[in-house]
Amino acid sequence: MRFSALRILKEGLTGNKGWTPHWRDPAPKPAYDVIVIGGGGHGLATAFYLAAEHGLTNVAVLEKGYIGGGNVGRNTTIVRANYNMPGNSEFYSHSLKLWEGLEESLNYNVMHSQRGVINLFHSDGQRDYAARRANSMINQGDDAILLDREGVRRMVPYLDFENVRFPVYGGLYHPRGGTARHDAVAWGYARGADMRGVDIIQNCEVTGIDVENGRVTGVQTTRGAIKAKKVGIVVAGRSGQVAALAGMRLPIESHVLQAFVTEGLKPCIDQVITFGMGHFYISQSDKGGLVFGGDLDMYASYAARGNLPLVEHVMEAGMTLMPMIGKARVLRSWGGIMDMSPDGSPIIDKTHIDGLYLDCGWCYGGFKAVPGSGNCFAHLIAQDRPHPAATRFRLDRFRTGVGLMDEEGTGSQHNLH
Numbered sequence: 276m277r278f279s280a281l282r283i284l285k286e287g288l289t290g291n292k293g294w295t296p297h298w299r300d301p302a303p304k305p306a307y308d309v310i311v312i313g314g315g316g317h318g319l320a321t322a323f324y325l326a327a328e329h330g331l332t333n334v335a336v337l338e339k340g341y342i343g344g345g346n347v348g349r350n351t352t353i354v355r356a357n358y359n360m361p362g363n364s365e366f367y368s369h370s371l372k373l374w375e376g377l378e379e380s381l382n383y384n385v386m387h388s389q390r391g392v393i394n395l396f397h398s399d400g401q402r403d404y405a406a407r408r409a410n411s412m413i414n415q416g417d418d419a420i421l422l423d424r425e426g427v428r429r430m431v432p433y434l435d436f437e438n439v440r441f442p443v444y445g446g447l448y449h450p451r452g453g454t455a456r457h458d459a460v461a462w463g464y465a466r467g468a469d470m471r472g473v474d475i476i477q478n479c480e481v482t483g484i485d486v487e488n489g490r491v492t493g494v495q496t497t498r499g500a501i502k503a504k505k506v507g508i509v510v511a512g513r514s515g516q517v518a519a520l521a522g523m524r525l526p527i528e529s530h531v532l533q534a535f536v537t538e539g540l541k542p543c544i545d546q547v548i549t550f551g552m553g554h555f556y557i558s559q560s561d562k563g564g565l566v567f568g569g570d571l572d573m574y575a576s577y578a579a580r581g582n583l584p585l586v587e588h589v590m591e592a593g594m595t596l597m598p599m600i601g602k603a604r605v606l607r608s609w610g611g612i613m614d615m616s617p618d619g620s621p622i623i624d625k626t627h628i629d630g631l632y633l634d635c636g637w638c639y640g641g642f643k644a645v646p647g648s649g650n651c652f653a654h655l656i657a658q659d660r661p662h663p664a665a666t667r668f669r670l671d672r673f674r675t676g677v678g679l680m681d682e683e684g685t686g687s688q689h690n691l692h
């Protein structure tokens with residue numbers, strides 16, 4: 276079923292009775308060429324690109340819960356390509372370009388909105404870093420504009436510019452950054468993969484990974500054993516646990532990140548704004564809710580819910596930056612489990628087991644990476660060599676120390692990235 280304006284008009288006039296499910300609900304087959312473990316954004320995108328770009332359609336995505344139930348449906352939806360370091364810079368640039376053609380490639384409205392991202396800075400040192408980052412972005416072919424205080428004031432006049440402790444010095448503006456509707460991204464990729472023959476199997480938890488003579492041969496699941504020539508692990512916050520099924524210990528810690536949404540308001544925040552001193556970020560959803568978040572909860576956990584001190588911290592940061600936010604009522608908050616790597620950058624690599632591949636370490640920035648990660652992971656699985664945009668995301672950098680990409684300069688403490 277393809278979406279088109281004509282189709283929407285027809286359905287609107289005939290009681291919306293002609294829509295069909297977006298993807299099938301198949302039983303697992305005994306064997307596949309490729310099994311992707313994890314039906315989050317990254318797993319579904321991987322399956323989509325395996326089929327769409329590499330002609331691999333005998334593929335299953337195994338998801339222990341339901342599509343969209345993980346971080347892909349829990350994030351604050353920010354999409355950007357404003358990284359500084361070689362490795363990250365070209366990858367996120369590649370991902371943003373895929374975002375820009377995504378609705379057309381999927382024939383699905385993911386509500387990608389390039390409303391611009393403004394990263395505020397509040398000191399001379401932060402301004403220097405913003406200028407350096409802007410130059411890296413421009414060198415990479417992306418867009419960056421350094422705004423002074425008046426430039427920021429013209430765009431977002433409601434900030435507390437004169438805050439004694441954190442006065443706004445200016446901002447790094449990234450016009451092509453923005454947001455997308457997170458669960459629509461999962462649904463769009465699931466539908467696109469399914470249309471090309473991929474089996475999307477929900478309520479199917481992988482409980483074991485079968486390895487014979489150093490080669491993966493399949494997986495054990497709550498719906499039985501399934502054989503596979505190749506297996507990709509893409510399970511975000513559960514990466515450590517699932518890799519352990521193959522006897523691997525990953526350099527990943529799982530931490531909780533919370534997000535918040537207010538009641539629906541009339542349009543008042545046009546861009547995505549981030550607060551350089553308080554790690555607070557905010558945008559307004561198309562329904563009108565203010566969507567915002569802050570730091571990790573600061574301790575390792577698999578609980579997809581957060582603690583109250585962090586709630587207070589995030590609210591304080593919001594009130595410091597834009598006191599007007601205090602009039603809005605918070606409707607909901609929730610948490611997701613982040614796969615934090617020691618340098619804050621991801622891993623897309625083969626493992627020491629033939630046919631077993633790994634995609635993880637997205638920390639709290641993996642939503643914007645969904646198209647790029649799926650695209651590059653599919654390339655690695657299909658061709659057994661890294662995609663040119665993801666050559667530096669090697670697992671062994673944490674063993675050798677060569678090629679670490681510590682974007683934040685915070686060292687090897689997982690919860691600080």
Ligand SMILES: Cc1cc2nc3c(=O)[nH]c(=O)nc-3n(C[C@H](O)[C@H](O)[C@H](O)COP(=O)(O)OP(=O)(O)OC[C@H]3O[C@@H](n4cnc5c(N)ncnc54)[C@H](O)[C@@H]3O)c2cc1C
Pocket residue numbers: 312313314315316317318337338339340341343344345346347348349350351352353354479480481482509510511512513517532533534568609610611612637638639640641642643644
């Ligand atoms: C509150 C919050 C805010 C965020 N904000 C942003 C943001 O603004 N911008 C941004 O770029 N990123 C953001 N992120 C990060 C981003 O959401 C994640 O990095 C990304 O979604 C992770 O990849 P995923 O979508 O594949 O994960 P998930 O959706 O979590 O997918 C992993 C899937 O694996 C499944 N799974 C786990 N174990 C098994 C098993 N044994 N068998 C089968 N399936 C299994 C899980 O059920 C899950 O569905 C945020 C995250 C959170 C929680």
